Amino acid sequence: MKFGLRRQIPLAWCLLTRQPGRLAVALAGICFAGMLMFLQLGFRDALFDASIAIHRLFNADVVLISSTSSSSISMEPFPKRRLFQAASWPEVESISPVRWGLLVWKNPETGSPRGILAVGFDPDDDILSLEGLAEQKKGLQLDQRVLYDRLSRPEFGPVEDWLKSGRTVTAEVRNVRVQVDGLVELGVSFGADGNLLTSNRTFNRLLGSADGSSTSIELGLIRLVPGADPKTVATVLKNALPNDVQVLTKSEFLAFEQDYWRSSTSIGFIFNLGAAMGLVVGAVVVYQILFSDVVDHLPEYATLKAMGYSSMNLVTVILQESLLLAGFGYIPAFFAGKGIYGLTRSATNLPIGMSSRMAVFVFAMIFTMCVISGLLAMGKLRDADPAEIF
Amino acid sequence: MTTLHPTSPHPLVSIAGLNHWFGRGDQRRQVLYQLHLTLNPGEMVLLSGPSGCGKTTLLTLIGALRTVQNGSVEVLGEQLLKARKSVQQRVRRQMGIIFQQHNLLRCLTAAQNVQMGADLVPGLSFGQRRQRSIDLLAEMGLKDHHGKLPSALSGGQCQRVAIARALAANPRVLLADEPTAALDRRTGREVVELLKRMATHHHCAVLMVTHDPRILDVADRLLQMEDGRLTTAQAALQA
Ligand SMILES: Nc1ncnc2c1ncn2[C@@H]1O[C@H](COP(=O)(O)OP(=O)(O)OP(=O)(O)O)[C@@H](O)[C@H]1O
Numbered sequence A: 001m002k003f004g005l006r007r008q009i010p011l012a013w014c015l016l017t018r019q020p021g022r023l024a025v026a027l028a029g030i031c032f033a034g035m036l037m038f039l040q041l042g043f044r045d046a047l048f049d050a051s052i053a054i055h056r057l058f059n060a061d062v063v064l065i066s067s068t069s070s071s072s073i074s075m076e077p078f079p080k081r082r083l084f085q086a087a088s089w090p091e092v093e094s095i096s097p098v099r100w101g102l103l104v105w106k107n108p109e110t111g112s113p114r115g116i117l118a119v120g121f122d123p124d125d126d127i128l129s130l131e132g133l134a135e136q137k138k139g140l141q142l143d144q145r146v147l148y149d150r151l152s153r154p155e156f157g158p159v160e161d162w163l164k165s166g167r168t169v170t171a172e173v174r175n176v177r178v179q180v181d182g183l184v185e186l187g188v189s190f191g192a193d194g195n196l197l198t199s200n201r202t203f204n205r206l207l208g209s210a211d212g213s214s215t216s217i218e219l220g221l222i223r224l225v226p227g228a229d230p231k232t233v234a235t236v237l238k239n240a241l242p243n244d245v246q247v248l249t250k251s252e253f254l255a256f257e258q259d260y261w262r263s264s265t266s267i268g269f270i271f272n273l274g275a276a277m278g279l280v281v282g283a284v285v286v287y288q289i290l291f292s293d294v295v296d297h298l299p300e301y302a303t304l305k306a307m308g309y310s311s312m313n314l315v316t317v318i319l320q321e322s323l324l325l326a327g328f329g330y331i332p333a334f335f336a337g338k339g340i341y342g343l344t345r346s347a348t349n350l351p352i353g354m355s356s357r358m359a360v361f362v363f364a365m366i367f368t369m370c371v372i373s374g375l376l377a378m379g380k381l382r383d384a385d386p387a388e389i390f
Numbered sequence B: 001m002t003t004l005h006p007t008s009p010h011p012l013v014s015i016a017g018l019n020h021w022f023g024r025g026d027q028r029r030q031v032l033y034q035l036h037l038t039l040n041p042g043e044m045v046l047l048s049g050p051s052g053c054g055k056t057t058l059l060t061l062i063g064a065l066r067t068v069q070n071g072s073v074e075v076l077g078e079q080l081l082k083a084r085k086s087v088q089q090r091v092r093r094q095m096g097i098i099f100q101q102h103n104l105l106r107c108l109t110a111a112q113n114v115q116m117g118a119d120l121v122p123g124l125s126f127g128q129r130r131q132r133s134i135d136l137l138a139e140m141g142l143k144d145h146h147g148k149l150p151s152a153l154s155g156g157q158c159q160r161v162a163i164a165r166a167l168a169a170n171p172r173v174l175l176a177d178e179p180t181a182a183l184d185r186r187t188g189r190e191v192v193e194l195l196k197r198m199a200t201h202h203h204c205a206v207l208m209v210t211h212d213p214r215i216l217d218v219a220d221r222l223l224q225m226e227d228g229r230l231t232t233a234q235a236a237l238q239a
């Protein structure tokens, strides 16, 4: 019977729209769930994304790190010699030694100390594809000069404002006075809420080397001749070099950092849990609404059954209600999510935004949530017994 | 088998040897005993009897709302004894039912409520079903009320909408269980007269349970029930 397919009274629509109070509660619940999911998952993705913001910029095909390094916040030194050894391979075009570590920076205004991620490199090398670096890095030839990340958290001091107002900005790093020579734009991450770039020499001095030299580095960048395959070269180097270093292609290096935050910390779990909480709260609200809707209309549903409507027809009505709720609850959640991302971006400098993948994913979750709630509420329809309504 | 109208070739409802029990085990109690009954096209039959004698139970069995346990209940050519769900549904669609409470859907307007009945009729377009609903409401004297929600209508008006809804599915049999019980005397009388007129106009047989002695005169035939048994098999009224 083609009964279900032709146009009929839009019962689900009428049930929802003619009970505006109930509809508002349901939509608020769904909107809340959606917002929470956007917030939690957005943060999760943004943080994972931010954790490799600087890694992405490195100008390298293959990198060396110490075999004991586990992430950007625990970069261990290894002998610089390893990098020079690697340079003897014909596929290697050039190398750049890089120093890397969290150093204590004193806020130039208040003097309060805070760990900042410092990266030291030879100012003649082109190690980061970062806007404005090429022009500014010459200044790092001078000792005790640094470039400051203007996206660093404000707790590090009003460096940008002072610099722009023409002041000479100096600050203490590990009790050595340095001068900020310019600004770059890198962004904060889990590991670092501020960044500064400096020369190898200055970095070594900050660590206490009197003449600014060191036999250790934390990161070795290797660029290959055109046409060489990074994967193959990495394997060759891995076998040839002593195992105090790990040899990674650039994409492995990015994955290495992200994997740390994903698997060695509970950050991912916490955000997923937050999103799941939103889902549960939303599901409970929608279930409650649909359930009480069914209970309130039991005699009416029983009447429909007595008239000859099948249980399937009624199930369809509840399902339609949940789909309508999903659709109409998602729209405000989407815009609220966009708003939250905007606020978060301006407050934290995190690279957070509404991606289409996220938009679709949250919609799918809300959709599933509403359908499951609807299916649970349907159980109550069995109580609509047409024999009991007289 | 006692055939009430032996001249009638195709009774819409014919019941023979119907027994019904409620409960299980020790609690099992018989409420209907060896009922025989037929309902012919165009008839209006009233069923009355003391409270608890089994009138509603009989109505729910004829309406395919309850499974027939024992005996034969043939409605519109379908045997309802241990009938399957699909058969029950088919029978329900060809019958109109009116309850003591109007049981209108609160979220639908009068016309939409009637159309819930009309929507069961196969072959008509949405517009045709809509028009049919509005026409039926007009016939019920609710011409200017079809856009109103049940909450904006009086009890009598709601009951008239419920009758229109029952008739909208083009039923050949109309079952009504004390449709006037929730109405005051005058409104009740009006509703019953309207029901009778509409049933005649739409060629629909009516089986109505009522306690109200003042409306017995609209019946073509009266049935009396006591303790699960039909006592007065036939009491034709000279109208
Ligand atoms: N679902 C049920 N389970 C058990 N017993 C029932 C059930 N429904 C009705 N009964 C019993 O069956 C008997 C007949 O009930 P029924 O509702 O048919 O009476 P009735 O003639 O319609 O009464 P009234 O005039 O009060 O509506 C009553 O004794 C009642 O208690």
Ligand SMILES: [Mg+2]
Pocket (backbone or CB within 6 Å): A390, B055, B056, B057, B177
């Ligand atoms: Mg009764």
